Amino acid sequence: MPSEPQPAPYLPDPRIETIAEWIGDPVAPAAFPRHQLRWHNRRWAAAVGLDGFDETRWVQHFGQFAPLPGNLPQPLALRYHGHQFRTYNPDLGDGRGFLFAQMRDAGGRLLDLGTKGSGQTPWSRDGDGRLTLKGAVREILATEMLEALGVDTSKTFSVVETGEELWRGDEPSPTRSAVLVRLSHGHIRIGSFQRLYALEEKAHLEALVAYCLETYPGSPPPPGAPGREEPAVILLHQVVERLADLAASWMVAGFVHGVLNTDNMNISGESFDYGPWRWLPRWDPRFTAAYFDHSGLYAFGRQPEALLWNCAQLAQALSMLVETAPLVAALDRFGPLYQQAMGRRFTARLGVESRGPEQDAALIQAAERAMVETGLAPEQFFFLHRAARNAGEDDFGTLLRLHAPTVAADDAFWRQDAPPGVLIDEVERIWAAIDQHDDWSELHAKVEAIRDLGRHLG
Template sequence: MPSDPQPAPYLPDPRIESLAGWIGDPVPAADFPRRQLRWRNDRWAAAVGLDGFDETRWTDHFAGFAPLPGNLPQPLALRYHGHQFRTYNPNLGDGRGFLFAQMRDGKGRLLDLGTKGSGQTPWSRDGDGRLTLKGAVREILATEMLEALGVDTSKTFSVVETGEDLWRGDEPSPTRSAVLVRLSHGHIRIGTFQRLFALEEKDHLEALVAYCLENYPGNLPPGDAPGRDEPAVILLHQVVERLADLAAAWMVAGFVHGVLNTDNMNISGESFDYGPWRWAPRWDARFTAAYFDHTGLYAFGRQPEALLWNCQQLAIALRPLAETAPLVAALERFGPLYQQAMGSRFTWRLGVASRGVESDTALIQAAEKAMVETGLSPEQFFFLHRGGRNAGDDAFGVLLSARAPTAGTDDPFWQQDAPPGVLIEEVERIWAAIDQHDDWSELHAKVSAIRELGSRLGDAPDPAQA
């Protein structure tokens, strides 16, 4: 499977406290009228030593936000700026969420527990600081499916229904409310760096670079890279590597995030902050997820471009700490890294061997043409041709046949009529059962099917080993 996270003891490590004086604001959580546990991710709770909580203690910590032992004494709403649809906005920050705790998992990685829908903060502007229950259900589905498809994603850790009626302009109202807790590799955004650059806080910018390098370690730049010993240059190389792989991961998953603003880009390279996401019903570069994306800026096929543009904004923010040339050299790696990640991830999902960038690119181009011509969704296409099965006599079929490994394709899982997926019609059907009948069985059945898909696909290629 995506390897099940290994159980580990609870190891609190609130590293963000060293930056707390200028990276965020201490805030109280909302006092909700009700705390009804709807979802707990015991797989990942075990990975951070929190699976032993009974329901009362769980909701005390993840809806009442009583501090976890040895952790942050008070939640921290983080400050950041960002480009929103390429327009710079300095009036951003955690408006309905906060960083609640940090801890280590069994591999020693620093992980964050952050929230969505936990109440108003200094950055709420005119918002109510709340989350709809439908939004929480959608995030469960998005994160579970992305995890199964090998995408580095935040995990939906907890959902508690909170008993408030919310009014929203983009869904029938009043609607039910919830507070969601995410488990993430971090909450430092490109927009976090942009804020420090805009405010000319060079010392804090330098401190944030050091914090990221220490707590989110990655590869060193190539040996011939200019400025490869400079912290800001090292960080940009790492972010370029991570976001190039993330772009490829989304494309191979057939996933459209919808809102790729710089404040939604985590420097850890982790996919997070799920709003109007969709899975593409067919391979269409123009397909958009957000109804308000009128120009298709963040359309399916433009996602790699968007992530590169965001890396460029990080490079600009790091300019007080490094010369231009080494930063540009880091950015120039994005294209080749993306092509390499596309090849390794595409062949992984097909269940065939990767044969290098040039050969894999030819296979991908033929597959894209075949998907467009057949109208199959990416889920259907990869499922139908798993292990090189059902290769026709077109260009894609010829290239696929040369790589076909028949082992494992007789597994009953691959003999089903269709793979599990979360196209919008299924999302709406699952939500309708919850909204109209308080029936959560379809959600749990879907998550079980998604996790079974993940177990059959196994671990995705690790870009750090490429």
Template sequence: MRAEPQPADYQPDTAIDALAEWLGAPVAPADFPETRVRFRSDRWAANVGLADLSDEDWAQNFGRFVPLEGNMPRPLALKYHGHQFRVYNPDIGDGRGFLYAQMRDASGRLIDLGTKGSGQTPFSRAGDGRLTLKGAVREILATEMLEALGVNTSKTFSVVETGEQLMRDDEPSPTRSAVMVRLSHSHIRIGTFQRLLAFEETEQMEALVGYCLEHFPGPMPPEDAPGREAPAVMLMHQVVERMADLAASYMVAGFVHGVLNTDNMNITGESFDYGPWRWLPTWDPSFTAAYFDHGGLYAFGRQPEALHWNCGQLAVALRLLADSEPLIAAMNRFGPLYMEAIARRWCWRLGVEPRGVEQDSTLVSACEKAMREGGQGPDVYFFTHRGGRNATGELGEILGGYEPIGIAHEYWSDPTPQSMLIDEVEGLWSHIDRYDNWEPLHTKVEALRLMGQAHGEPPEPRGHVQPD
């Protein structure tokens, strides 16, 4: 059974103050015509001591962005560069969001509350700084589904409808507006390091590396790793470990992020900043999520390559502090770590006890083959064969040597599994858009959380963020 987030007292901790002077720009939130609370994640609010807020106070804090007690007096729009579809862009940064607050959770980890759709900033360029309500609803669904499938993801903390009519080229307009708050362990991106490299800001790079190691600690690199005591090398190893696991978690979940640019890569290995995501209808490595990804750069099967490439850009940035050899040595661990993570996570979702990377890799290959030949997507496939049930032929022989685990939950007796294909997403939005009926969305969220409980706690790699 998966443990629910544990309640905690509210513990503000604005650690970002040490970097704020050069990491971001102070900004003011937009003054919205109205603030109607549409979604609040009280389970995660309890984890940071904020579940007791009334809806009125919630709207003030997460719609008007009245500062939380003892927290950041003014929001901070973060500065960063990034490769967007592998083209370097120095003209980005938080264009419709900001860092709003920091605090400790029940386990002592540093937590960020960041926004999306909170108004224009110095980095907005030609954008209006707003978020569509549909975009916010999609983010609720993405994060709830990913969490249920064991992916290290940001959490959709709050959605407040803001009463504006927005014009967009890629959906029917005018459309309703919202401001969203996400809960993350960090908003430090690979692109944050790339910006410091571009300006050759060595002292700031050292400070940022130190901040990450202090507040998002992980294990030491392997004992035979060259330069393992150097802070930049330590961070590089931790990020490689986290990204390899994140890539594997996407694949096992059947998830396509869509826009795996370096400015969308959190150094904690936490997936965030969701745009044109999709879940696989069938097991198809060439499946893409973004209509503008004409070359399939971020297709489902190329996601591990994309995250590895992004790690390479972090290594390039950290050359400001470290030699190439130890950074390359860290990069070279990505492939083996990814294969270990695929095996570990595949067995977890299938509901069998792992038997070792070599044997588990054979199991993965057999399952992939069966999905391709049967035209099934991963949601149906993993559900149907949970714990080795209904397995015949080659797969039945392979699974015969595996011990089933985690099959007692009532969810596994349902007639069909939970999924998140695009038709259902559009249907859930249609209820809201046409009738202002939020009940189907809330019902779906509860069903996804039940599925998460059925899967149990996901396996954690070495590099996951530990309390500091």
């Protein structure tokens, strides 16, 4: 999605109904004891024509989940399987969320409204189907920061506090509850394909490929690619392209998602489903976000590998429809595409020009060494050296000057002491103000600072 949403009329288009019979289950939202609006993303509400709601109507639709006009008559909890930390789990699905609505934006793209914490579904297993308010606040911060840094991410659309006390083993309890609505380009996961493959539902697998190609249009495979006319091969090429770029965008952002299971991987290539995320306090490929990731499987530096592995699981599912060789050829593009995206995104964040694969790679390597040596957090490092400012006489400074455009960053924004960031200590401080004093001012101030960063980064 573009960083600055464009206003649009409300254009409902619940296309998921064409595959709803086998992709999900109709469910009812939970009846919450209280509905207090805490977050209303007016920028993105305007992009889907929903900015005209007053608070009462907003809560009716995004807290009580009255159907939107012309949209899904009942929420749909999607079915999927997935590899969780490389172990296959067939007992997954939307356990505390559902797909609520679909509509078009100003560019004609189909967007979804999905939930988190909206109650139990047939896929809840032993879970209560709820979300903590702290989890919702953390998702606001993650999505706003990633959007500002140019990452293709879901948007936190709404947060309604729901008045229940929740007990969680990984945070002080009882804790406050909320229901969150996210806006994204889609909710079809790699795990959605894995489920159909495991159940040998070939006709449905073909139909899902067709749905995704129509819903998430992309570029065709490169000339000469084997099987480039096959729908399944076309889809895999598109997903490889999107996830290679997503991996690069996380690395350049200094972001650690934490849980890169195949049920957390969207076919649309968006970053979403935020749990134990972190931003790097310093450049460290071994840094992990999830306290339960004991082996470091999803450590910062292993994220590209994890996304390629997930693409391979999609290829495995698609092998029911086509020969293996063209799928392997699509997977082989991941590495070069990732390197291209790293060069493009790294130089863009530094505010300098790309000079081609070799010079860009040399600049990235020198920058990584410099970050390790200085111990600076990535956001501080990129801010300090924006548009080749403060380039020293070391290898990084020399390479940085070679990439510098003619105009340096001289706006007052770049003369601040430091840019906005969301390291864990600040996240905890923002939450403490809300939890202890019901003071939301720090959150709103942080979001405005983050959006200002996004405007200056362009």
